[in-house]
Amino acid sequence: MKASQFHFATTRETPADAEIASHQLMLRSGMIRKLTSGIYTWSPLGWRVLRKVEAIVREEMDRAGYLEMLMPAVQPAELWRETGRWDDFGDQLLKLTDRAGREYVFGPTHEEVITDLARNELRSYKQLPVTFYQIQTKFRDEIRPRFGVMRAREFLMKDAYSFHIDTTSLEETYREMYAVYSRIFERAGLKFRAVRADSGAIGGSASHEFHVLAESGEDLIAFSTGSDFAANVELAEAPKPQEPRPEPGEEMRLVDTPDAHTIEELVTQFDLPVEKTVKTLVVQAAADRDHDFVALLVRGDHSLNELKATRLDAVASPLRFATEDEIRDAIGAGPGSLGPVNLPIPCIADFSVGVMADFGAGANTDDKHYFGINWERDVELPPLADLRNVVDGDASPDGAGEIRLARGIEVGHIFQLGNKYSTALNAVVLGEDGKSHPLEMGCYGIGVSRIVAAAIEQNHDERGICWPEPLAPFQVAILPMNARKSYRAREAAEALYRELLDAGVEVLLDDRDLRPGVMFNDMELIGIPHRVVIGERGLDAGTLEYRLRTAEKNEDLPLENAARTIL
Numbered sequence: 001m002k003a004s005q006f007h008f009a010t011t012r013e014t015p016a017d018a019e020i021a022s023h024q025l026m027l028r029s030g031m032i033r034k035l036t037s038g039i040y041t042w043s044p045l046g047w048r049v050l051r052k053v054e055a056i057v058r059e060e061m062d063r064a065g066y067l068e069m070l071m072p073a074v075q076p077a078e079l080w081r082e083t084g085r086w087d088d089f090g091d092q093l094l095k096l097t098d099r100a101g102r103e104y105v106f107g108p109t110h111e112e113v114i115t116d117l118a119r120n121e122l123r124s125y126k127q128l129p130v131t132f133y134q135i136q137t138k139f140r141d142e143i144r145p146r147f148g149v150m151r152a153r154e155f156l157m158k159d160a161y162s163f164h165i166d167t168t169s170l171e172e173t174y175r176e177m178y179a180v181y182s183r184i185f186e187r188a189g190l191k192f193r194a195v196r197a198d199s200g201a202i203g204g205s206a207s208h209e210f211h212v213l214a215e216s217g218e219d220l221i222a223f224s225t226g227s228d229f230a231a232n233v234e235l236a237e238a239p240k241p242q243e244p245r246p247e248p249g250e251e252m253r254l255v256d257t258p259d260a261h262t263i264e265e266l267v268t269q270f271d272l273p274v275e276k277t278v279k280t281l282v283v284q285a286a287a288d289r290d291h292d293f294v295a296l297l298v299r300g301d302h303s304l305n306e307l308k309a310t311r312l313d314a315v316a317s318p319l320r321f322a323t324e325d326e327i328r329d330a331i332g333a334g335p336g337s338l339g340p341v342n343l344p345i346p347c348i349a350d351f352s353v354g355v356m357a358d359f360g361a362g363a364n365t366d367d368k369h370y371f372g373i374n375w376e377r378d379v380e381l382p383p384l385a386d387l388r389n390v391v392d393g394d395a396s397p398d399g400a401g402e403i404r405l406a407r408g409i410e411v412g413h414i415f416q417l418g419n420k421y422s423t424a425l426n427a428v429v430l431g432e433d434g435k436s437h438p439l440e441m442g443c444y445g446i447g448v449s450r451i452v453a454a455a456i457e458q459n460h461d462e463r464g465i466c467w468p469e470p471l472a473p474f475q476v477a478i479l480p481m482n483a484r485k486s487y488r489a490r491e492a493a494e495a496l497y498r499e500l501l502d503a504g505v506e507v508l509l510d511d512r513d514l515r516p517g518v519m520f521n522d523m524e525l526i527g528i529p530h531r532v533v534i535g536e537r538g539l540d541a542g543t544l545e546y547r548l549r550t551a552e553k554n555e556d557l558p559l560e561n562a563a564r565t566i567l
């Protein structure tokens, strides 16, 4: 590819609304452009990387004998009603209506569609086991789309579904898939870990997640130094079913108080009765743009005096997560405005937080009042160990070794679903015993577009992206110096370019005739692993200047056989 024919859209400024490195660098390098909240265009440059990920995933899935197919993105509501997920999936489900008033969803996942296919086409145990997969655009109306394509609303997923006559066969494919996933992430050049996970809204029994390790990861994972034990800490921390909830309040005030970070500050600011017992305290954080909430709830008899040291941005006993329903009921928010509650997410800057307290009926007064407060969250989050019960160095639950904690980005998730969907949709096959059996089923997702961002989180420096070789948009960049004036540099660059092309290398010849500094900056920002600089001085000495993106220094390489030396 010649740079003059390619579309470059690099910028030097760090976009204001991009909080983490991958989001900033994807925007700065021009890989993606935001169309609207959580929806992105992949530029020719970004698309090359996305296709690299897709190709690795596809190759490994094909190698394992799984069958690629393509299902519709738009799915009829009836199917989702049949499984109950029309209601159960929650607000992430994008619902559509056609001109005749028929309802649809834009698929956030495809268990319904594939099980519908299975019930129509799978008849006998002899057709099993079988695994189908697709690489396709999904839509989830995420409560807080953020970090660019890391948590988008529209994103690219590889989703696979396996069907079995019994659980033994399901377990076998599940183990095999675990190995396939490990190979995919290894091939992509990523540092990752597989951990035990909650099966969440998808349902089922056994489940593992694959996490790319990175400080900006939203998930906290714990693993043992002495065994294979590894789990998503969420597993232990999932909010418990509900205690009694607050009564709806009579009064709610919303005011801006950009500097209240502790309950004590609130007490002072609002002249609250410190000796009174708090029945309910809801701390609610909302992103500026949308109606996004995360929340905590204090219950029981604590006076404000007792609570006043509590930082509203920290999670400390007796605070705990409140559920959507509790918060919704407590504040009377409209439907669709609340989602999974999860405060201790790193890298969140633009937050405002509201607090409501119900002081219950007092002796002289019967004031049950609510108030709300907004402030910009500008504080450091507490360290990991404060957020959760497990700490680094704890004994591993299996007794072997110590616990280590790390941040992870969920890039893959595999589930043993059992017969949840086949029972709901009546997908049965004849077994060897001549009887009809509900299909046993597994499902397996990979966040193809998220992997691109995760790879950058793990591989960047202050100058830009440092692609792992298998994901790089181009392997080699050739930079002729002073190309307009120097016929020799132009000629030598062109010759090397041809030679590399012929060898099947993805090479970018920067023939834009820009100042050297600009070319260097662009190539470093974009993260091309190998850079070759060709100039008059080197040519006199019969050399070119070579640099690995991650290296500190240039090397002079003999011009002769340069293509072979570089590869």
Ligand code: ATP
Pocket: 109, 140, 142, 149, 150, 151, 152, 153, 155, 156, 157, 202, 410, 411, 412, 413, 445, 446, 447, 448, 449, 450
């Ligand atoms: P998360 O916990 O990050 O919300 P999830 O558990 O809801 O993800 P799954 O239903 O397990 O996601 O989907 C399979 C994979 O799809 C995930 O492991 C992740 O890599 C990817 N994925 C899910 N949601 C998004 C999103 N909003 N943007 C990009 N990729 C996503």
Ligand code: MG
Pocket: none
């Ligand atoms: Mg999710």
Ligand code: MG
Pocket: 410
């Ligand atoms: Mg998850």
Ligand code: MG
Pocket: 209, 410, 412, 413
């Ligand atoms: Mg998941």
